[in-house]
Amino acid sequence: MYRDIATKLVNAIQDGEFEVKLPTEAQLMTRYHASRNTIRKAIDLVYQQGLLRRVQGSGYFIANIQLRHKTVVNLSARTMPSSALHPRNLVSKVVTFDTIHTDAALAKQMQIDEGIELYRVIRLRYWHEKLYCLEKAYYLKSVVPYLSPEAVNHSIWDFLNEAYGIGIANSDDYLSLTNLTEEEASLMQLDHGATYMALDSCNYYKNNSLLDFSHTVFVYPELALYFHTTNLANN
Template sequence: MYHDIADDLIHSIENKLFKEKLPTEHQLMERYNVSRNTIRKAIDIVAQKGLVRRVQGSGYFVNDISQAEKTVVNLTMGLSRTRYHKEMTSKIVTFDEIHADEALSQQYGVRNGAALLRVIRLRYVEKQLYSLEYAYYVKSEVPSLSLASINHSIFDYIRDKYNIRINNSDQYLSQDRLTSEAASLLGLKPKTACMTLQQSNFYKNDVLFNFSQTIYVYPNLSFYFHAANQSGN
């Protein structure tokens, strides 16, 4: 229940229904007809994604991280949830089933030989090339994908169909030089340096269900990551 409420709050923030702060906990309890504990769990999720901050005695304020909406990537939110999510379109390069080789096993920790659904796609924001994504879904956890989801949001699809939500992620951001294949797909010269995100996503008891490499080419991108002090100091 609180995950669904968190998703709705995130949607409201993304669509600027809450511009400065969230309604009070009591107002949210009435809105969703749930307990205070459920509301606090939902808000905790929203806060963990860097979208709100609590000010003692004043409530929960919305963080403004949209320096320029299309040029900020909120890594804490995950690639499928961004402020320009609705404007994103995809061009599918490859959608097939493969088995993990030793290179994928060593790089991402997937079992060697595991069946994978592979999606290679170019992504666009308002028709401008944004990224090239190589994504792999462990078939034992995600048995199938629809073409509609691949053109839009795969994570939304597997959340609704398989009740899979990201519990934690490993993310590595680096500047890498393009392979000949990636350069050809992006229309750039081989060995061009681009920002690249390597990500492994886990759910429930740290079960790997997805890993990916995303190469960004959209101009003037900034990468935002929210970190909370867990020590209480």
């Protein structure tokens, strides 16, 4: 339950509902009909994403990480039940939605055997009518037996959380500069060989079991990448 409340708090922050600070714990307990312990765990999860500043005796203030950039990819937000990685209300254009079996190259990337059945989703995603990214994602059918077309067109992570109770427990993320392949350039109508930022992610759910692998190429203007680091020794 606390993860669901954390997601609602993130959404409220992104929507500007909480502009300066969070309501008190008592107010949040009333708002979400939850215990103090649940609220504290939800707040702590949001704090771990770098969206809050803790001020002793004054509560939690909103950390505005988007003051200098139009779009910030929050790479600290990798354990939320629904994806807090991207801006809200992205519009998706599905290029490919099918099932495949891993070949040698994909099996190596995912560190699984060849011939494993996967859902493959390739999407162009838009933010404020501008191309935001190209996303190629592969979900293990042994974990996700059914993936709905509606979810593919909107939020896959919301669907996985609601249908299967699956969220990201941890992830391995690799940032790199990539040169667009001919296929990628054609899909995004950009120059073949042009250099952009790419994120390769392997996401794991409970017991460190692999859920999916994704390759995302970001092309949105004025994009910024954000990391939040907490020094646990000083907490």
